[in-house]
Amino acid sequence: MRRHHVSAGCYFIGHTQPLLLEAYLASCVGLAVFDPRSGTGGMAHFLLPEPVAAEGLIHPEKYASTGVPLFLRRLEESGARRQGLRAAIAGGALVGPVEEIDLNLNIGGRTAEITEQRLQEAGVPVERAETGGYLASRLCLDMERWSWGIEPTGLEAPAADRLARPPRPEEIARSIERLQPIPQAALKILRLIDEEEYDIRLLAAELRTDQVLTAQTLKVANSVMFANRTPIESIDHALMFLGVNLLAQFVIAAAIERTLSQPSAGYSLCRGGLYRHAVGTAAVCEQLARTVRNGRPGLAYTAGLLHDIGKAVLDQFVADAAPLFYRHLMEKPTGDFLAAEQAVLGTTHCEAGYELAARWSLPETLAEAIRRHHDPAAAARREELCQLVALGNLILHRFHAGLQKDRPELAALTPRFQALGIPAERLPRILDALPLGVFASGTIGTAAA
DSSP: OEEEEOOTTEEEEEESSSEEEEEEESSSEEEEEEETTTTEEEEEEESBSSOSSGGGGGOGGGBHHHHHHHHHHHHHHTTOOGGGOEEEEEEOOOOSSOOHHHHHHOHHHHHHHHHHHHHHHTTOOEEEEEEOSSSOEEEEEETTTTEEEEEESSOOOOOOOOOOOOOOHHHHHHHHHHSOOOOHHHHHHHHHHHTTOOOHHHHHHHHHTOHHHHHHHHHHHTSGGGTOOSOOOSHHHHHHHHOHHHHHHHHHHHHHHHHHOOSOOSSBSSTTHHHHHHHHHHHHHHHHHTTSTTOOHHHHHHHHHHTTTHHHHHHHHHHHTHHHHHHHHHTSTTOOHHHHHHHHHSSOHHHHHHHHHHHTTOOHHHHHHHHHTTOGGGOSSOHHHHHHHHHHHHHHHHHSTTSBSOOOOGGGHHHHHHHHTOOGGGHHHHHHTSOGGGSOOSOOEEOOO
């Protein structure tokens, strides 16, 4: 059976077919609804309870208050009968150690409450609801048998340990060598970003030297991943429509997409999970950089995009040693992810990423952010950038869990805000400002697979 991952801020509607819809939920809330008689149903994934600012009304599907009525209306337009609809909801959890910020904002709780209220107002019965608690969950909808399932994630019982040894340094070196190098044109653009030389002529000239990268960049610019609804047909068109800063971000996203979209099931819970997490972290880092003094949003975006590049190096070894690796994680309640990597693999994704950055000749600023995004205080330079990436990574894990089998130290959220001088109360506005396509994977809106 085919699978379709419904990301935050998105919904999917279709008819009876061999397709499994799934959403991984932390504070977000998932809603599965179907009418078995008409063979119509789908799933919605809400990021926030209601719009924080007026701009949020542009994308009503992101919020429970506006997304539930929209979703139900689209279901009826696709053939569902209102009186025949059945619903299940999940999510709205307080993932990780509960902090004052969680209790004050209560993002997940309010999202779940509003979802239930809107369904009650519409006369749609909720036949199953598993919301709240302290664990991330997976909501799925079988569109062939019209059945749903809700299960916690992160508590999977490890299989029996197999005999595993840490990969030898030469094996890791070969893994680094096998990864396709970042194109030279993209590397030069990375250096322009690092040096703040956003010259349109320089960027366009470098991009035109690599036809493959140009084609990949246009593909990314036109993909649902970035929710772009205006076709971008050329680099000149992209420069005019997107601007130099956004185009530079798309170039780097295109350059690493293949690297982070490997089919292996080591770190990622779903295909492309590493890449989606990277893009989401990048967008959060960009928004955070806009709130700090002397922040550089373009550089922060790029650092967020590259922060987990070391996982591409180690992914195959994690897949081979998965039972032992996750047993190490389960034995530590706070989830010391780097310690588990060190014990099982003999290194960490941070160090592997730093080695890869050196091989690719990435600017030292970015290499340091890759190496220190779990320990920004140890950074030799640009500690603020490392702090931004550390916070962006935590926000993605805390409020959009499920793309990776990862258990970062979530209790560090408030200290990370404090280290950057950003009021924690700005978190809803930061999330609300993210582009809709940041989390998107697959079809946004009514579609059939």
